[in-house]
Protein backbone atom coordinates (compact mmCIF):
# COMPACT_ATOMS: atom_id res chain seq x y z
CA UNK A 62 0.00 0.00 0.00
CA UNK A 63 2.76 2.36 0.93
CA UNK A 64 4.32 1.73 -2.48
CA UNK A 65 1.26 2.33 -4.64
CA UNK A 66 0.29 5.71 -3.27
CA UNK A 67 3.49 5.93 -1.25
CA UNK A 68 5.20 8.97 -2.61
CA UNK A 69 2.38 11.38 -2.11
CA UNK A 70 1.61 10.11 1.38
CA UNK A 71 5.25 10.16 2.43
CA UNK A 72 5.87 13.64 1.12
CA UNK A 73 2.80 14.92 2.89
CA UNK A 74 3.98 13.33 6.15
CA UNK A 75 7.53 14.69 5.83
CA UNK A 76 6.33 18.21 5.09
CA UNK A 77 4.13 17.95 8.13
CA UNK A 78 7.02 17.07 10.42
CA UNK A 79 9.16 19.81 9.00
CA UNK A 80 6.40 22.27 9.62
CA UNK A 81 6.02 21.15 13.26
CA UNK A 82 9.78 21.36 13.81
CA UNK A 83 9.93 24.77 12.17
CA UNK A 84 7.06 26.06 14.28
CA UNK A 85 8.79 24.82 17.42
CA UNK A 86 12.01 26.54 16.52
CA UNK A 87 10.13 29.72 15.69
CA UNK A 88 8.30 29.58 18.99
CA UNK A 89 11.56 29.11 20.88
CA UNK A 90 13.17 32.08 19.13
CA UNK A 91 10.17 34.30 19.81
CA UNK A 92 10.10 33.18 23.44
CA UNK A 93 13.80 33.95 23.83
CA UNK A 94 13.22 37.41 22.41
CA UNK A 95 10.16 37.98 24.62
CA UNK A 96 12.26 37.09 27.65
CA UNK A 97 15.09 39.45 26.70
CA UNK A 98 12.66 42.27 25.80
CA UNK A 99 10.84 41.87 29.14
CA UNK A 100 7.55 41.07 27.40
CA UNK A 101 6.66 38.19 29.67
CA UNK A 102 4.40 38.84 32.62
CA UNK A 103 3.47 37.15 35.83
CA UNK A 104 -0.13 36.92 36.88
CA UNK A 105 -1.14 35.87 40.38
CA UNK A 106 -3.94 33.53 41.38
CA UNK A 107 -5.19 33.84 44.95
CA UNK A 108 -4.99 30.86 47.31
CA UNK A 109 -7.75 30.93 49.91
CA UNK A 110 -7.83 29.46 53.41
CA UNK A 111 -11.12 27.57 53.49
CA UNK A 112 -11.82 27.88 57.22
CA UNK A 113 -11.44 31.68 57.33
CA UNK A 114 -12.24 32.53 53.71
CA UNK A 115 -9.17 34.72 53.53
CA UNK A 116 -6.55 34.96 50.80
CA UNK A 117 -3.32 33.57 52.23
CA UNK A 118 -1.19 33.19 49.15
CA UNK A 119 -0.60 33.73 45.46
CA UNK A 120 0.56 31.40 42.72
CA UNK A 121 2.70 33.12 40.12
CA UNK A 122 1.71 32.01 36.61
CA UNK A 123 3.55 32.99 33.44
CA UNK A 124 1.74 35.00 30.81
CA UNK A 125 3.06 35.69 27.31
CA UNK A 126 1.10 38.35 25.47
CA UNK A 127 1.76 38.19 21.75
CA UNK A 128 0.71 41.07 19.49
CA UNK A 129 -0.49 38.66 16.80
CA UNK A 130 -1.68 35.60 18.69
CA UNK A 131 -2.97 37.22 21.88
CA UNK A 132 -2.07 35.39 25.11
CA UNK A 133 0.00 32.31 24.38
CA UNK A 134 -0.84 29.75 27.09
CA UNK A 135 1.98 28.28 29.22
CA UNK A 136 0.89 24.78 28.21
CA UNK A 137 2.14 25.65 24.73
CA UNK A 138 5.49 27.24 25.51
CA UNK A 139 6.66 25.69 28.81
CA UNK A 140 7.23 22.26 27.18
CA UNK A 141 9.23 23.93 24.38
CA UNK A 142 11.31 25.86 26.92
CA UNK A 143 11.79 22.68 28.94
CA UNK A 144 13.07 20.67 25.97
CA UNK A 145 15.41 23.36 24.64
CA UNK A 146 16.86 24.38 28.01
CA UNK A 147 15.48 27.90 27.79
CA UNK A 148 13.52 27.02 30.94
CA UNK A 149 16.70 27.69 32.96
CA UNK A 150 16.56 31.39 32.13
CA UNK A 151 12.78 31.50 32.11
CA UNK A 152 12.59 29.86 35.54
CA UNK A 153 15.20 32.22 36.96
CA UNK A 154 13.20 35.17 35.64
CA UNK A 155 9.98 33.88 37.19
CA UNK A 156 11.57 33.22 40.58
CA UNK A 157 13.13 36.67 40.75
CA UNK A 158 10.04 38.55 39.60
CA UNK A 159 7.71 36.59 41.89
CA UNK A 160 9.90 37.36 44.93
CA UNK A 161 10.24 41.01 43.90
CA UNK A 162 6.47 41.30 43.67
CA UNK A 163 5.99 39.52 46.99
CA UNK A 164 8.40 41.92 48.66
CA UNK A 165 6.69 44.92 47.03
CA UNK A 166 3.36 43.77 48.50
CA UNK A 167 4.94 43.51 51.95
CA UNK A 168 6.25 47.05 51.59
CA UNK A 169 2.80 48.22 50.45
CA UNK A 170 1.34 46.84 53.66
CA UNK A 171 -0.70 43.98 52.19
CA UNK A 172 -1.62 41.18 54.57
CA UNK A 173 0.97 38.37 54.82
CA UNK A 174 0.95 36.15 51.73
CA UNK A 175 2.90 33.15 50.60
CA UNK A 176 4.21 33.21 47.04
CA UNK A 177 4.02 29.93 45.12
CA UNK A 178 6.38 29.49 42.18
CA UNK A 179 6.27 26.63 39.68
CA UNK A 180 9.56 24.83 39.19
CA UNK A 181 10.05 22.62 36.16
CA UNK A 182 11.80 19.24 36.38
CA UNK A 183 14.82 20.47 34.46
CA UNK A 184 15.14 23.51 36.66
CA UNK A 185 15.06 21.27 39.72
CA UNK A 186 17.76 18.90 38.52
CA UNK A 187 19.90 20.85 36.10
CA UNK A 188 20.83 23.95 38.04
CA UNK A 189 21.64 24.47 41.69
CA UNK A 190 18.13 25.57 42.59
CA UNK A 191 18.84 26.02 46.33
CA UNK A 192 21.73 28.32 45.50
CA UNK A 193 19.63 30.29 43.05
CA UNK A 194 16.80 30.64 45.57
CA UNK A 195 19.23 31.79 48.25
CA UNK A 196 20.58 34.47 45.94
CA UNK A 197 17.15 35.71 44.85
CA UNK A 198 15.92 35.89 48.46
CA UNK A 199 19.02 37.84 49.45
CA UNK A 200 18.67 40.23 46.49
CA UNK A 201 14.94 40.86 46.88
CA UNK A 202 14.62 40.71 50.68
CA UNK A 203 11.63 38.37 50.36
CA UNK A 204 11.40 36.09 53.45
CA UNK A 205 12.24 32.43 52.77
CA UNK A 206 9.26 31.27 54.88
CA UNK A 207 6.89 32.98 52.45
CA UNK A 208 8.27 31.24 49.37
CA UNK A 209 6.64 27.99 48.27
CA UNK A 210 8.13 26.01 45.40
CA UNK A 211 5.73 23.82 43.39
CA UNK A 212 7.22 20.60 42.08
CA UNK A 213 5.61 17.69 40.29
CA UNK A 214 5.82 14.09 41.42
CA UNK A 215 7.70 13.30 38.23
CA UNK A 216 10.42 15.84 38.99
CA UNK A 217 10.94 14.41 42.48
CA UNK A 218 11.06 10.80 41.37
CA UNK A 219 13.46 11.42 38.51
CA UNK A 220 16.53 11.19 40.71
CA UNK A 221 15.28 10.36 44.15
CA UNK A 222 18.42 10.67 46.26
CA UNK A 223 19.38 13.92 44.60
CA UNK A 224 15.84 15.27 45.00
CA UNK A 225 15.83 14.46 48.69
CA UNK A 226 19.10 16.32 49.23
CA UNK A 227 17.79 19.34 47.34
CA UNK A 228 14.54 19.36 49.32
CA UNK A 229 16.47 19.19 52.57
CA UNK A 230 18.63 22.15 51.57
CA UNK A 231 15.53 24.15 50.68
CA UNK A 232 13.86 23.11 53.94
CA UNK A 233 16.95 24.21 55.91
CA UNK A 234 16.63 27.63 54.31
CA UNK A 235 13.01 27.82 55.46
CA UNK A 236 11.50 27.53 51.97
CA UNK A 237 8.31 25.47 51.64
CA UNK A 238 7.63 22.79 49.05
CA UNK A 239 4.33 21.82 47.44
CA UNK A 240 3.52 18.88 45.18
CA UNK A 241 1.64 20.22 42.15
CA UNK A 242 -1.00 18.25 40.21
CA UNK A 243 -1.02 15.65 42.97
CA UNK A 244 -2.55 12.32 42.01
CA UNK A 245 -1.68 12.44 38.32
CA UNK A 246 2.01 11.63 38.32
CA UNK A 247 3.24 8.70 40.31
CA UNK A 248 1.62 5.58 41.63
CA UNK A 249 3.65 5.04 44.79
CA UNK A 250 3.00 7.01 47.95
CA UNK A 251 6.17 5.87 49.70
CA UNK A 252 8.05 9.02 48.69
CA UNK A 253 5.57 11.09 50.69
CA UNK A 254 7.03 9.96 53.99
CA UNK A 255 10.65 10.28 52.85
CA UNK A 256 10.46 13.76 51.38
CA UNK A 257 10.07 16.87 53.54
CA UNK A 258 6.89 18.37 52.07
CA UNK A 259 4.52 21.10 53.18
CA UNK A 260 1.57 21.04 50.78
CA UNK A 261 -0.24 18.62 48.47
CA UNK A 262 -2.13 20.31 45.65
CA UNK A 263 -4.97 18.04 44.51
CA UNK A 264 -5.04 18.10 40.73
CA UNK A 265 -7.94 19.91 39.11
CA UNK A 266 -9.02 16.73 37.30
CA UNK A 267 -10.27 15.30 40.63
CA UNK A 268 -12.20 18.47 41.50
CA UNK A 269 -13.90 19.38 38.21
CA UNK A 270 -16.63 16.70 38.35
CA UNK A 271 -17.48 17.06 42.04
CA UNK A 272 -20.26 16.43 43.07
CA UNK A 273 -21.35 14.51 39.94
CA UNK A 274 -18.55 11.95 40.12
CA UNK A 275 -18.59 9.92 43.33
CA UNK A 276 -15.18 8.37 42.61
CA UNK A 277 -13.57 11.81 42.39
CA UNK A 278 -15.16 12.76 45.70
CA UNK A 279 -13.72 9.63 47.28
CA UNK A 280 -10.27 10.32 45.82
CA UNK A 281 -10.26 13.97 46.92
CA UNK A 282 -11.39 13.00 50.43
CA UNK A 283 -8.72 10.29 50.60
CA UNK A 284 -5.96 12.69 49.53
CA UNK A 285 -7.06 15.21 52.18
CA UNK A 286 -7.13 12.55 54.92
CA UNK A 287 -3.79 11.09 53.85
CA UNK A 288 -2.16 14.52 53.67
CA UNK A 289 -3.32 15.38 57.16
CA UNK A 290 -2.14 12.05 58.54
CA UNK A 291 1.27 12.79 57.05
CA UNK A 292 1.27 16.27 58.55
CA UNK A 293 1.03 18.25 55.31
CA UNK A 294 -1.55 20.80 54.28
CA UNK A 295 -3.84 20.09 51.33
CA UNK A 296 -4.93 22.59 48.66
CA UNK A 297 -7.56 21.87 46.00
CA UNK A 298 -6.89 23.21 42.50
CA UNK A 299 -9.50 24.37 40.02
CA UNK A 300 -12.44 25.00 42.35
CA UNK A 301 -15.17 26.57 40.24
CA UNK A 302 -18.43 26.05 42.15
CA UNK A 303 -19.79 26.73 45.64
CA UNK A 304 -20.79 23.07 45.83
CA UNK A 305 -17.19 21.96 45.32
CA UNK A 306 -16.02 24.38 47.99
CA UNK A 307 -18.69 23.16 50.43
CA UNK A 308 -17.59 19.56 49.89
CA UNK A 309 -13.93 20.46 50.44
CA UNK A 310 -14.84 22.39 53.60
CA UNK A 311 -16.73 19.38 54.91
CA UNK A 312 -13.66 17.21 54.31
CA UNK A 313 -11.47 19.78 56.09
CA UNK A 314 -9.38 20.62 53.04
CA UNK A 315 -7.08 23.50 54.07
CA UNK A 316 -7.14 25.80 51.08
CA UNK A 317 -8.15 26.19 47.44
CA UNK A 318 -7.49 28.00 44.20
CA UNK A 319 -9.98 28.42 41.42
CA UNK A 320 -12.19 30.54 39.23
CA UNK A 321 -14.83 30.49 42.00
CA UNK A 322 -12.94 33.35 43.59
CA UNK A 323 -10.60 34.45 40.82
CA UNK A 324 -8.36 33.47 37.90
CA UNK A 325 -4.74 34.64 37.90
CA UNK A 326 -4.63 38.44 37.87
CA UNK A 327 -2.09 41.16 37.06
CA UNK A 328 -0.30 42.31 40.23
CA UNK A 329 -2.30 45.54 40.66
CA UNK A 330 -5.65 43.75 40.31
CA UNK A 331 -4.51 41.12 42.79
CA UNK A 332 -3.61 43.84 45.30
CA UNK A 333 -7.00 45.51 44.73
CA UNK A 334 -8.77 42.22 45.42
CA UNK A 335 -6.89 41.91 48.69
CA UNK A 336 -7.72 45.45 49.76
CA UNK A 337 -11.41 44.77 49.15
CA UNK A 338 -11.16 41.48 50.99
CA UNK A 339 -12.84 42.43 54.29
CA UNK A 340 -15.87 43.69 52.39
CA UNK A 341 -16.22 40.91 49.86
CA UNK A 342 -15.23 37.76 51.69
CA UNK A 343 -16.84 36.20 54.70
CA UNK A 344 -14.36 36.29 57.58
CA UNK A 345 -14.69 35.20 61.18
CA UNK A 346 -15.68 37.87 63.72
CA UNK A 347 -12.94 38.79 66.21
Ligand code: C2E
Pocket residue numbers: 106121122123134135136139152155179180181211241242298299300301318319320321324325
Ligand atom coordinates in the same frame (compact mmCIF):
# COMPACT_ATOMS: atom_id res chain seq x y z
P1 C2E B 1 -0.43 24.61 37.37
O1 C2E B 1 0.81 25.01 38.08
O2 C2E B 1 -1.12 23.38 37.86
O3 C2E B 1 -1.37 25.88 37.45
C1 C2E B 1 -2.77 25.83 37.54
C2 C2E B 1 -3.42 26.10 36.20
O4 C2E B 1 -4.84 25.95 36.33
C3 C2E B 1 -3.21 27.51 35.69
O5 C2E B 1 -3.19 27.44 34.27
C4 C2E B 1 -4.47 28.22 36.16
O6 C2E B 1 -4.78 29.39 35.41
C5 C2E B 1 -5.49 27.14 35.93
N1 C2E B 1 -6.66 27.29 36.80
C6 C2E B 1 -6.72 27.80 38.04
N2 C2E B 1 -7.97 27.75 38.55
C7 C2E B 1 -8.73 27.18 37.59
C8 C2E B 1 -10.15 26.84 37.51
O7 C2E B 1 -10.93 27.05 38.44
N3 C2E B 1 -10.56 26.26 36.36
C9 C2E B 1 -9.71 26.00 35.32
N4 C2E B 1 -10.22 25.45 34.21
N5 C2E B 1 -8.39 26.32 35.36
C10 C2E B 1 -7.91 26.88 36.49
P2 C2E B 1 -2.07 28.18 33.40
O8 C2E B 1 -1.75 29.51 33.98
O9 C2E B 1 -2.51 28.11 31.98
O10 C2E B 1 -0.79 27.27 33.59
C11 C2E B 1 -0.75 25.95 33.13
C12 C2E B 1 0.48 25.25 33.62
O11 C2E B 1 1.66 25.83 33.05
C13 C2E B 1 0.68 25.34 35.13
O12 C2E B 1 -0.14 24.39 35.80
C14 C2E B 1 2.15 25.03 35.24
O13 C2E B 1 2.39 23.65 35.18
C15 C2E B 1 2.71 25.68 33.98
N6 C2E B 1 3.28 27.00 34.33
C16 C2E B 1 2.68 28.20 34.44
N7 C2E B 1 3.55 29.15 34.81
C17 C2E B 1 4.75 28.52 34.98
C18 C2E B 1 6.06 28.94 35.39
O14 C2E B 1 6.32 30.12 35.73
N8 C2E B 1 7.04 27.98 35.42
C19 C2E B 1 6.78 26.67 35.11
N9 C2E B 1 7.80 25.78 35.16
N10 C2E B 1 5.56 26.25 34.74
C20 C2E B 1 4.56 27.15 34.68
Ligand code: MG
Pocket residue numbers: 120179211241
Ligand atom coordinates in the same frame (compact mmCIF):
# COMPACT_ATOMS: atom_id res chain seq x y z
MG1 MG C 1 1.33 25.18 39.96
Ligand code: MG
Pocket residue numbers: 241242262264265298
Ligand atom coordinates in the same frame (compact mmCIF):
# COMPACT_ATOMS: atom_id res chain seq x y z
MG1 MG D 1 -1.50 22.17 39.22
Ligand code: MG
Pocket residue numbers: 241242
Ligand atom coordinates in the same frame (compact mmCIF):
# COMPACT_ATOMS: atom_id res chain seq x y z
MG1 MG E 1 0.74 21.62 36.02
